[in-house]
Amino acid sequence: MTSTRGRVAALLGAVAVIAGTTLAAPSAGFAATAGTDRGGGGITGWAPCPDAPEFTCGTLTVPLDHSGAAPGTLDLAVAVTGNTNAPRGDLLFLTGGPGQPGVPTMRRIAGKLAPVLKDYRLVMFDQRGTGRGALQCPGLQEDMGSSDLAVPRRQSVADCAAALGPNARFYSSADTVADIDLLRRALGDRRLTLDGVSYGTFVAERYALAHPAHVARLVLDSVAPPQGLDPLDLAALPATARVLRAACRATGCTTDPAADLAATVRRYGNGAKILSALTGYEFIDPDFGGVPEILHEAAAGQPAKLRDFFDLVHREVDAAPAEELSQGLHSATLCADSRFPWGTTDTPVAGRAAALERTRQRLTAEQTWPYDPATATGLGSLLVCLDWPREQVPPAPPAHRRLPNVPVLLLGGDRDLATPYELIDQTAELAHDPEIVIVPGAAHSVQNRAANPAGRQAVYDFLLR
Template identity: 50%
Template sequence: MRFGLACTAFVVGGGLAAGCGSASPPGPTARTTTEAAAHPAQPASPGRLRTATCTDLPGFRCSTLRVPLHRRGPAIGDGRRLTLAVAVQRVARAPKGDLVFLSGGPGQPGRPFGPRMVARLGDALRGYRLVVLDQRGTGAQALRCPPLQREVGTSDLAVPSRAATVDCARRLGSARDAYATADTVADLDALRGALGDHRWTLAGVSYGVLVAERYALAHPDRTRGLVLDSVVPQEGVELLERVPLRATARVLRTVCADERDRCPGDPARDLQAVLHRHPDLGPPLFDALTALSIGVPRLDPVPALLHRARAGDLAPLRTLIRTVRGQESAPAELFSAGLHAATLCADGPAPWPGGPAAPAAARTAALTRSRAALRRRDTAPFPPSTALDQGLLQTCRWWPPTAAPPPPPRGPIRAPALLLAGDHDLSTPLEWPRAQAARMANARLVIVPGAGHSVLLRARDPRGRSALRTFLRDLR
């Protein structure tokens, strides 16, 4: 997940016709979950793919799919539409059907990665036709919130100002409640109908994993199989981020096991000692370490820097934090911070009752209780203050009350699934795929040593791609 942090890879959904910064009306009056339930989700209806120009994607045929902006709530039927950009691989035959890849974020487009995926995955795709698309609110029609984009860029964990967060929600106006994962799942099923598929295979990375899981739960009879790379649990990621915080000790010690000469001490103990004296470093350091685990991991220098910081020399560690933070920037069409906030604040299990519909006072009261209740063991080697002050939680704390989406379907996912994980990944740590695989009916988990976030496209070790080749070949 993790959800953002410039996850490289896969796919889902389209663009916003009246995006962030449009002449949308002021933000909607907050509705309760009960009121939202009175306006159930609109079933996806098969659409029609319209041909589009696509000279930038060799080997693909491009098209668009029109879908409703509002699929649930009182605005259903208001006539507002989104146009999803879709690209379908040109192949002579695809006896195993369509394979749809779902990108990370939320906020990252998927369509531009089509040719790269074909080149990287090679003969693993034999017999399939690759389909990629831009998720609603991404790509050319990305939600645009300039202040928030400047402040957080591609990060899940950078802490935005309250003003930038509220400004983004104001720009979205009445469309603020139209970007939950449930809406993207409905878009996907409309695409399946437009392609004429009875069943298909879904693959995703990071946030794309959550979309694939939710689709398989909602439409088990339409899901042939799942490829889940850098796994998010099917219930979503809690806003407190306790599992990734605790996973930091394991990951840093794994780095030391791989590179003993770089580790003058125990990096987890060094980190805990540094943050005991400098708790304000917790959120930016958590952000930096997570970013360094994306793609090909770059965590090797960290243990030595933590050891120096424990001895009193904080300057190199602060330099690392500033350097990494400076790299977490991108234009909205490559990663939409506005969509990222709208989706995560709709879907993320929150520490306050009522989820996204909760009023500000209820959120503040719940965080006060959490600050008193959290224990060091809940977040160690980070202090509990890091969980409460990091950017994912703070963004959703200030995001204005918004109608909650319908709860996801429950129960185990029954479709055959391949789960891929890197043991150096802090964005979607190994603890998540292990727990997710254990609750699935037919899952195989492959752990790639030394890999970080985004195994298929970024890991140097070929074991993940080899497992994919076998899984897709044997899938019935």
């Protein structure tokens, strides 16, 4: 990948795996820092985590409405490693979605970051509306599970919006950013090192923009740009051809999966369903094994294996309870944060469909190939918000505001369709001399999932430099 800014590290081979370090045990009598202002409290109830007693868990109480206009509080679970005197301070790891909790993944993330945990104390928390406080929308959960792009039933969207009611507006990324600053104060930190994956990169960037003096450095893995992801996914659509062809070369397939995908979409008009399934399947197999053959048969008029593929991904990847990824929170956040072809969620509902259709008519084949314009305007993450009730949305930071002048690592996989590496430049242009690492053969969430250890090694080197 060629970047407009920064140092690009082209990692074209295996590197040695760093030996893990032993995690420090929680300190006896671990105490929280005194409470915070604006309705936020300290962290209370410190005790060994129920499912991972080698870590310490507590509860951070935050206001439902950070402006103070609406009453109520939320209790957010927090977990930390036991090394309270870590020389480099606290490393806050931010999970994705939006909708994924942090605390249930503490043991797995600590294992991935073990080589740096003599120098940092790892902190994770359940962002508002996730985990034990997950927003519950059963119909939407059934339709979408852990998928960003699966197309939900309109009734499921309506039922979810009705269940959340006017409080849905308190689950934007701006609210989570405010929660993080209360967490920082409760931990007694002047600055945090932030490591975000997927949606977590967006939250980390937005925190850095809102509180630049309180950020030490940023690790951004599977990068979502601070301007927000394009609801039309016009980076992922053409990136599919690159990704499938690279996987095809790696596995020795003899077809052109991009051309077969284009023919399949023309024949069946199912581009949104294919993109959703491919984006889920990368978590199973970043080489997309079997996919070229499936698309080749579908392009020739034999779609049976493609239908089986859809069922497999929905069953094995997308199916997830709200406690693992809350689609209620996912929808409330995206609808509050994003800009759509019709504007924002503050736009009257009545005119949105017409604006979306005008956008479809303006899109070109070049923008969307190997899909079609109807794919771009038919993705579930966009359709959820098409009928979402009108609400006031928080202001976004200026589009070209620079990130603070701190070290930034931008990490991506060359098989990632959820956040293809083409998006990295949008963030790199706003950073000061960022380091960019693209890991061959890796899909989404490089630190957590990549078989190639090069991405994790880059993180260790960056954090300990």
